[in-house]
Amino acid sequence: MRILVTGAAGMIGQKLVQRLLADDGLGVHPIEGLVLHDVVRPQADSPLVTALEGDLSAEGAAEALIAHRPDLIVHLAGVVSGEAERNFDLGYKVNLDGTRELLEAARRAGLAPRVVYASTEAVFGGPFPDVIPDDFAPQPLTSYGTQKLIGEALVNDYSRRGVVDGVSIRFPTICVRPGKPNAAASGFFSGIIREPLVGLPAVLPVPRDVVHTMASPRAAVNFILRAATMDTAPLGGRRAVTPPGVAVSVAEEIEALRKVAGEKAVALIEERPDPAVWAIVQTWAKAFEARRGRELGFEAESSFEEILRVHVEDELGGRIPVAEGA
Amino acid sequence: MRILVTGAAGMIGQKLVQRLLADDGLGVHPIEGLVLHDVVRPQADSPLVTALEGDLSAEGAAEALIAHRPDLIVHLAGVVSGEAERNFDLGYKVNLDGTRELLEAARRAGLAPRVVYASTEAVFGGPFPDVIPDDFAPQPLTSYGTQKLIGEALVNDYSRRGVVDGVSIRFPTICVRPGKPNAAASGFFSGIIREPLVGLPAVLPVPRDVVHTMASPRAAVNFILRAATMDTAPLGGRRAVTPPGVAVSVAEEIEALRKVAGEKAVALIEERPDPAVWAIVQTWAKAFEARRGRELGFEAESSFEEILRVHVEDELGGRIPVAEGA
Numbered sequence: 001m002r003i004l005v006t007g008a009a010g011m012i013g014q015k016l017v018q019r020l021l022a023d024d025g026l027g028v029h030p031i032e033g034l035v036l037h038d039v040v041r042p043q044a045d046s047p048l049v050t051a052l053e054g055d056l057s058a059e060g061a062a063e064a065l066i067a068h069r070p071d072l073i074v075h076l077a078g079v080v081s082g083e084a085e086r087n088f089d090l091g092y093k094v095n096l097d098g099t100r101e102l103l104e105a106a107r108r109a110g111l112a113p114r115v116v117y118a119s120t121e122a123v124f125g126g127p128f129p130d131v132i133p134d135d136f137a138p139q140p141l142t143s144y145g146t147q148k149l150i151g152e153a154l155v156n157d158y159s160r161r162g163v164v165d166g167v168s169i170r171f172p173t174i175c176v177r178p179g180k181p182n183a184a185a186s187g188f189f190s191g192i193i194r195e196p197l198v199g200l201p202a203v204l205p206v207p208r209d210v211v212h213t214m215a216s217p218r219a220a221v222n223f224i225l226r227a228a229t230m231d232t233a234p235l236g237g238r239r240a241v242t243p244p245g246v247a248v249s250v251a252e253e254i255e256a257l258r259k260v261a262g263e264k265a266v267a268l269i270e271e272r273p274d275p276a277v278w279a280i281v282q283t284w285a286k287a288f289e290a291r292r293g294r295e296l297g298f299e300a301e302s303s304f305e306e307i308l309r310v311h312v313e314d315e316l317g318g319r320i321p322v323a324e325g326a
Numbered sequence: 327m328r329i330l331v332t333g334a335a336g337m338i339g340q341k342l343v344q345r346l347l348a349d350d351g352l353g354v355h356p357i358e359g360l361v362l363h364d365v366v367r368p369q370a371d372s373p374l375v376t377a378l379e380g381d382l383s384a385e386g387a388a389e390a391l392i393a394h395r396p397d398l399i400v401h402l403a404g405v406v407s408g409e410a411e412r413n414f415d416l417g418y419k420v421n422l423d424g425t426r427e428l429l430e431a432a433r434r435a436g437l438a439p440r441v442v443y444a445s446t447e448a449v450f451g452g453p454f455p456d457v458i459p460d461d462f463a464p465q466p467l468t469s470y471g472t473q474k475l476i477g478e479a480l481v482n483d484y485s486r487r488g489v490v491d492g493v494s495i496r497f498p499t500i501c502v503r504p505g506k507p508n509a510a511a512s513g514f515f516s517g518i519i520r521e522p523l524v525g526l527p528a529v530l531p532v533p534r535d536v537v538h539t540m541a542s543p544r545a546a547v548n549f550i551l552r553a554a555t556m557d558t559a560p561l562g563g564r565r566a567v568t569p570p571g572v573a574v575s576v577a578e579e580i581e582a583l584r585k586v587a588g589e590k591a592v593a594l595i596e597e598r599p600d601p602a603v604w605a606i607v608q609t610w611a612k613a614f615e616a617r618r619g620r621e622l623g624f625e626a627e628s629s630f631e632e633i634l635r636v637h638v639e640d641e642l643g644g645r646i647p648v649a650e651g652a
Contacts, residue, residue, distance in 0.1 A: 088487070136461065137461045137462060137464065139482070141563050146480070146483040150476050150480075154472070157466070157469050157472040237451055237465055238465050
C-alpha cells in the first residue's frame with residue numbers, strides 16, 4: 001500500500017507517521033511507500049519514506065504528489081483557523097484550492113484512492129444546542145470553517161462520482177497538545193495540564209464551568225486509521241463524520257490533574273480571566289451527539305483522566321515530573 | 327441604484343428584468359442602470375439597459391461586470407442540474423468558479439453590494455423527512471447541489487466579512503414553467519398543466535400521489551425582490567433562506583386543472599409511467615418547513631390553483647384556450 005500524507009510535519013501528521021511505521025502497515029496491508037509532504041520537509045527515518053516540501057496549492061504540486069500513485073491520501077495540510085481568518089487569500093488558496101487540486105489530480109490520474117480529509121468541528125457555528133445532533137446543519141462562523149465545509153462538500157461529490165473514496169473527519173479540539181504553549185485561543189485547554197505536569201505555571205483565562213469537547217492526539221490518529229480502513233458503504237452520500245470526544249468542563253480537567261498529579265500541580269494554574277479569550281470560547285460548540293461516529297467504529301477516550309494519562313504515557317514516558325519534585 | 331443581473335436571458339432573469347422596468351425601480355430606489363449578462367445576449371428594450379454576453383467564468387469577465395459598480399447583484403447564472411451532472415468540469419467552472427470570481431471581483435473593487443444568489447432546494451439530499459426543517463443539514467446528491475451549497479458557503483463567509491451583503495435563495499421547483507416542454511425530469515409538473523391549457527396533450531410519467539414543492543415564476547421574482555430589499559440583520563450568519571412554496575401532489579395539480587379548465591383539459595393528460603423518471607423524482611424532497619423564510623417576509627402561493635391562475639394571467643393573457651375550444 002502506498003500512502004500520501006499532506007501536512008505530515010504537523011503534530012498529528014508526525015504521530016500518524018510514527019504509528020504507521022511502528023505498526024509496519026495499515027491494517028493487513030504492508031506499507032510499500034510513504035510519501036510525506038508539508039511546507040517544511042517532514043522528518044522520518046525510514047527507507048519507506050519519501051519526504052517532500054512545498055506549497056500544495058502551487059501549480060503542478062498536487063499532480064507531482066499524485067504521481068506517486070497513492071492508494072491512500074491523508075490530507076491534513078491546511079492553514080489553521082486564526083491564520084485563515086487573518087489572511088483571507090491564503091486560507092482560500094491552501095484550504096480550498098489545495099484540496100480541490102489534490103482531488104482533481106487524483107481524478108486526472110484515474111486513481112480512486114481512499115481519501116481521509118481533515119475537517120473540523122468548526123464547520124458548526126452558533127446558535128447551536130448544548131449537544132449538537134449528527135444531522136445539525138453546519139453554519140461556520142469563520143473562513144477556516146467555511147473552507148473545511150467546502151472541502152467536505154467536494155469530498156462528498158468526488159466520492160459519489162467514484163473519483164475518490166473519501167471520509168471527512170470533523171476533528172474536535174486535540175488535547176493534551178504536546179509542545180510549547182501557543183497563541184491559539186484554545187491553547188489553555190492543553191496548557192493548564194501540560195505545563196503543571198512538568199512543574200511549570202499555566203494561565204486559565206476562562207471560568208471553570210466552560211465545557212468543550214476534546215480527544216487525545218492518540219485518538220486523533222486512531223480516527224485517521226479508522227477512516228483509512230473502514231468500509232465506506234454505510235456512509236452513503238454523507239462522507240463527513242463527527243467522531244466522539246470527551247465533553248468536559250475546565251473544572252473536570254483540573255480535578256483529573258489533581259487526581260493524577262496532586263495539589264502541587266493544580267496550584268500552578270493561575271486563574272487570570274481574559275475577556276477576549278472568553279468571548280471567543282463562548283462561540284464554540286460544547287458537545288456533540290457523535291452517535292453515528294461511534295456506530296461507524298470511531299473511538300475516543302471516555303474521560304478527561306484518560307486523556308491526561310495518554311499524555312503522560314505518550315509524551316512523558318509514563319512519568320509525572322511535578323510529582324517527582326520538578 | 328445600479329443593478330447587475332447574471333443569467334438575465336433565462337426564464338426568471340427575463341421576468342425579473344420586465345418587473346424591474348415595469349416597476350421603474352426597486353422599492354423606493356429608481357434604477358440608474360441595469361446591466362444584463364448571459365451566455366446569449368439578453369433582450370430588453372430600455373435605455374437603462376446594458377446587455378452583455380459572455381462566459382462569466384472566463385478570465386476578467388467578472389471584473390468587467392463589476393466595473394459597472396452595481397449596488398445590487400442578482401446572480402442567477404449557472405449550469406443547470408442535468409448539465410452539471412453530465413459535464414463535471416463545466417459545472418464546477420461556471421457554478422463554483424464563476425460565483426467565486428464574481429464575489430472576488432466585488433471584493434477587489436471595494437464595493438459591498440447586496441448579492442442575491444440563486445441557490446436551490448437541491449442542496450438537500452436524502453434521506454430526509456417528509457417535511458424538511460429549516461435547520462436540516464444540506465447533503466446534496468448531485469454536483470449541481472454541491473456547487474450551489476459551496477456558493478452558499480461563500481456568500482455566507484463573504485457577507486460575514488462585509489465584502490458583500492448576501493442572501494441565498496433556495497429556489498423550489500418553478501411551476502408552471504412557460505415555454506416548450508423540455509427534457510428535465512421535473513418537466514411534467516409544468517407540462518401536465520401548460521399543454522392541456524392550450525389544448526395540447528401531455529404525459530404524466532409518475533404516480534398521482536407524488537408530492538413536490540412549487541412556486542410560480544411570479545413568486546420566484548418576488549423572492550428575488552424580497553432578498554434584494556430586505557434588512558439582512560435578522561439573517562445573522564445564515565444567509566441562505568428556504569422560501570415558502572406549495573407542497574402539492576400531482577393529483578391536486580390535476581384537480582386544480584379540472585376546476586379552472588374543465589374535463590376536456592384533464593383528458594389531455596396521458597398517464598404513461600416512466601420508471602426512470604420516477605426513480606429520479608423519488609429522490610427529491612417533498613416539502614419544506616420554510617418558517618424562517620415566511621418570517622423573513624418571503625411569500626409564495628398558498629394553493630396549486632393559485633399557481634395555475636398566475637400562469638393563466640401572466641402567460642395566457644387571462645384566457646383559457648382549451649375551454650374556448652383550442
